[in-house]
Amino acid sequence: MNKVVLIGRLTKDPELRFTPGMGKAVTTFTIAVDRRFTRDGQREADFIPIVVWGKQAESTANYMSKGKLIGISGRIQTRSYESRDGIRKYVTEVIAEEVQFLEWGQKSVRDNNTEVLSEDFGKDSSFNEDIYGEDITPVDEGDIPF
Template identity: 60%
Template sequence: MNKVFLIGRLTKDPELKFTPGSGTAVTTLTLAVDKYNTATKQREADFIPVVVWGKQAESVANYMSKGSQMAIGGRIQTRSYEAKDGSKRYVTEVVANEVEFLSKGNGNHQASSDFGGSSEYGASSNNSFGGSNFDEDMTPVDDGDIPF
């Protein structure tokens, strides 16, 4: 099974492009996802490259901006290509097929929801999802207490 669900903030404005020929919209972005380092007892972040296709790609580019919080659901994809210098490069990224805007993006647009076809949690300006505020400190879990 290849399924990924992430909640994080955009590290910069999303980049919208269109494929040659078919003109399909594709948006690339980097999501900063919080994590807790039990060794240093510090909050850190992983920076995850994400690709969004089609109408959702256009919505992300139009309504989200640097610092906006969003949730994505999708799959991990690995691919390779040849760089200009002739070397082979490998890329691992998340291809999103579900997107939820959790905070407002640029302008005065109202954020919308495409995550799971439901707007139950909708977008809000207080950066909350289901009543939980992700900006609050969380209690760390000691990995030694998990039975699996």
């Protein structure tokens, strides 16, 4: 079984690209995941590269930014390639199957050729469906039973 679940913070803004030919969206980013234990009182983290495909890739690139908390569920994949200087490179990354935005952030969003600044979602924030689309539903933290 190859299943991984991670919660961490983005180390920089996600990079959205489209594959040549088919034009399928792919977003890559790295998250910092805190280690459970510390060394000499210093917290440590692992930096995990993540790849997201399709509609989730576009949403992640549009609504997430550096420093925001994100949850990822997916699988580990390894691959290798030959670099331009002829050296064999090995890559281990997580291919995301599910992406959860655990923190929304002050990021600029394009909507109908106008730029709108998104707001952090909180108890006093209102959800603007025109900006985010109907495929994203806000969570009212007052309804959570814990």
